[in-house]
Amino acid sequence: MERDDFIVRQDDLILVTGATGFIGSRLVANLMDRGFRNVRCLARPSSKIGRVKALSASASDASRLEVVTGNLLSREDCAAVTRGASVIFHLAAGRGEKSVADAFLNSVVTTRNVMEASLQNRSLRRFVNVSSFTVYTNGNKPKGGLLDETCPVEEHPQGRGDAYCYAKVKQDEIVRQYGSRFGLPYVIVRPGYVYGPGNEGITARVGINTFGIFLHLGGSNTIPFSYVDNCVEAIALAGLKRGVEGEVFNVVDDDLPSSRQFLREYKRNVKRFRSIYLPHAMSYSLSYLWEQYSSWSRGQLPPVFNRRDWQVTWKKTRYSNEKVKASLGWTQKVPTAEGLRRHFEACRNRGRNA
Amino acid sequence: MLKVAIVGCGKIAEAHASQIGRIDGCEIVGVCDREPLMAQQLYERFPIKRHFSDLSEMLSDAKPDVIHICTPPESHYDIATICLRAGVHVYVEKPFTVDEEQARKLVALAIEKGLKITAGHDDQFTHVARRMRMLVQSGFLGNGPVHMESYYCYEIGRSGYAGALLGDKGHWVRRLPGKLLHNIISHGVARIAEFVSSESPQVIACGFVSPSLKKMGETEIIDELRVIICDEESTTAYFTFSSQMRPSLHQFRMYGSENGLILDHDDETLIKLRGARYKSYAEKFVPPLQFAAQYLGNLRGNLAKFLARDFHMKSGMKYLIESFYRSIVEDSPLPISYREILLTAKIMDEIFAQLNVSQLQGEGAETTSARSSLKIKEVHL
Numbered sequence: 001m002e003r004d005d006f007i008v009r010q011d012d013l014i015l016v017t018g019a020t021g022f023i024g025s026r027l028v029a030n031l032m033d034r035g036f037r038n039v040r041c042l043a044r045p046s047s048k049i050g051r052v053k054a055l056s057a058s059a060s061d062a063s064r065l066e067v068v069t070g071n072l073l074s075r076e077d078c079a080a081v082t083r084g085a086s087v088i089f090h091l092a093a094g095r096g097e098k099s100v101a102d103a104f105l106n107s108v109v110t111t112r113n114v115m116e117a118s119l120q121n122r123s124l125r126r127f128v129n130v131s132s133f134t135v136y137t138n139g140n141k142p143k144g145g146l147l148d149e150t151c152p153v154e155e156h157p158q159g160r161g162d163a164y165c166y167a168k169v170k171q172d173e174i175v176r177q178y179g180s181r182f183g184l185p186y187v188i189v190r191p192g193y194v195y196g197p198g199n200e201g202i203t204a205r206v207g208i209n210t211f212g213i214f215l216h217l218g219g220s221n222t223i224p225f226s227y228v229d230n231c232v233e234a235i236a237l238a239g240l241k242r243g244v245e246g247e248v249f250n251v252v253d254d255d256l257p258s259s260r261q262f263l264r265e266y267k268r269n270v271k272r273f274r275s276i277y278l279p280h281a282m283s284y285s286l287s288y289l290w291e292q293y294s295s296w297s298r299g300q301l302p303p304v305f306n307r308r309d310w311q312v313t314w315k316k317t318r319y320s321n322e323k324v325k326a327s328l329g330w331t332q333k334v335p336t337a338e339g340l341r342r343h344f345e346a347c348r349n350r351g352r353n354a
Numbered sequence: 355m356l357k358v359a360i361v362g363c364g365k366i367a368e369a370h371a372s373q374i375g376r377i378d379g380c381e382i383v384g385v386c387d388r389e390p391l392m393a394q395q396l397y398e399r400f401p402i403k404r405h406f407s408d409l410s411e412m413l414s415d416a417k418p419d420v421i422h423i424c425t426p427p428e429s430h431y432d433i434a435t436i437c438l439r440a441g442v443h444v445y446v447e448k449p450f451t452v453d454e455e456q457a458r459k460l461v462a463l464a465i466e467k468g469l470k471i472t473a474g475h476d477d478q479f480t481h482v483a484r485r486m487r488m489l490v491q492s493g494f495l496g497n498g499p500v501h502m503e504s505y506y507c508y509e510i511g512r513s514g515y516a517g518a519l520l521g522d523k524g525h526w527v528r529r530l531p532g533k534l535l536h537n538i539i540s541h542g543v544a545r546i547a548e549f550v551s552s553e554s555p556q557v558i559a560c561g562f563v564s565p566s567l568k569k570m571g572e573t574e575i576i577d578e579l580r581v582i583i584c585d586e587e588s589t590t591a592y593f594t595f596s597s598q599m600r601p602s603l604h605q606f607r608m609y610g611s612e613n614g615l616i617l618d619h620d621d622e623t624l625i626k627l628r629g630a631r632y633k634s635y636a637e638k639f640v641p642p643l644q645f646a647a648q649y650l651g652n653l654r655g656n657l658a659k660f661l662a663r664d665f666h667m668k669s670g671m672k673y674l675i676e677s678f679y680r681s682i683v684e685d686s687p688l689p690i691s692y693r694e695i696l697l698t699a700k701i702m703d704e705i706f707a708q709l710n711v712s713q714l715q716g717e718g719a720e721t722t723s724a725r726s727s728l729k730i731k732e733v734h735l
Contacts, residue, residue, distance in 0.1 A: 044521065045523070045524075071522065071524075099368060101364045101365045101367065101392065101395065101396070104391070105364065108391055109389060109391050158398065174391075297663040298375075298663065299372060299666065300660065300665060
């Protein structure tokens, strides 16, 4: 059904980049469920397109789900894939890259290419850039402070020792530049930790498994979880709702568990393992020592643990989803308890199949 | 102060910028990439004076003494030629060029211009590689080497570089004559080339697409390669590249007339193999003890270097760059001889020629070995 508060009609072309990914494939399904009949999915040549093809097979006759393989590093591919699109959901990004240059190339250069191509496209009404909580700096807030959309973004992402963070900060930066310089009608969505079937495991915000020992680092911290279907709902609304150009939306669920609660439930529902709790003072001190050693040794150990990153990952913080509720009318469709149940079930199945 | 520039600002350029930053007496005056954003990110992350998207502009404005070429291999020859003609010394990342002919032309141009050029065979300058070289030079092997074995393996997966290559039929690596092999094996081949005395050793190559890759639908990326190199019937060598064997070795073994050596690049260990045998049961008990002592010695040495902040992952690259700069400043010999660079290129050319000929001749053949398939043809005729 057409909605007056949406900027596009159901026959308008919607492009989803990164459409075969964990979030992208569910976003495509969400758009189809909303009745959008003209969805173009872009996947990397190396992607497994099975998930999107399955959607294509189940689409009704009236719907057109187009799966295109292309490389966003190619300007020609970008021009071809953005042609005629009214809304672009840009989810493609370099994930899991250890090299900053690779992450930058696959996040920032690709985003620039998509935006450049989009500007030639007069039908574009909205460009949704999917970012991450990782872009925020958390150093200037007291313990237990609130992280919301007004919080500053990391000014020195190179100091975080994380290729993904650097690339995402720069990606947001260039999207804003294209907004102010060329009038690109963008919206930035920054999900917390997106979990659910397809992204099994334990976030580093809870702890890290190193040399066979699980170090529990989160303690009583709230973990900014966003169940994948809830996150997708927010992303979809960010692309469709009228009057939110230039806005940033953080996406987290309600009733967030603490790190300790999550770990306890994980052990109860998925598998038992031994973990050692490292108090915040100790993890902060170790991060400081690692950072100092990295600097003193001129990078013999890379600065993967450092105070800047600690502030973002393990400092006690509160999270808000007020803006996404108020401006986009987002509500949490899958309650946290149900989301965790599905997540643990997927973890168990994965463990069985591994 | 030696003025350094980098062209190509991708992943390997990060390593270059990082290692150059650890060398005294030089500064990075400029970085250049056709993609301005890539040049800018490198500039922002390292102490670099300026960034460019045009090579000529960087050469004229930043006026570097040395340039590091970190672009894809297809462009090495053209960029190095421009830089040499502009009077700049050149460090070319591996593989040096696409073929031996280009390599010969670059070396000739460098000599003509009175400049220096080197190849990024930095694995040959790690701590253990240098120790091995010293032992060989001191005569530890006796006469020889009689035989060498170079393993240079690569774990192929669905993620990262390999994933992108396997999924993208237009990937630049596929345009190289040796495809994946071309981009990876030069480290392992150069180790052999360093110790081969003939200018034209006999090369017999056999390669195939592994069943694992075939299952992924891959038909043209050869990821299993075995090579025999014969040096005028005096020295022989085996080269092995495998994406499937485990452990995924990076080893170089040398056997002389008296003793042998095993270098393990992954563990950073160098083990001496004693040529002489102990009497009776002593042979069963003494060598294991000696090996244990050697491994402990390697551990002690590695720890000592780590504690002394001299055990970086790219220590070989730093040493090679530093040695190259020294050879420029002091006009001393180059760390890698031109002969070795050219012989590496020649052996690689021969390997790829044999594999490509075989692929053309034996469409659909399970194994591609030029010599063996040619022989089979002769029998049939």
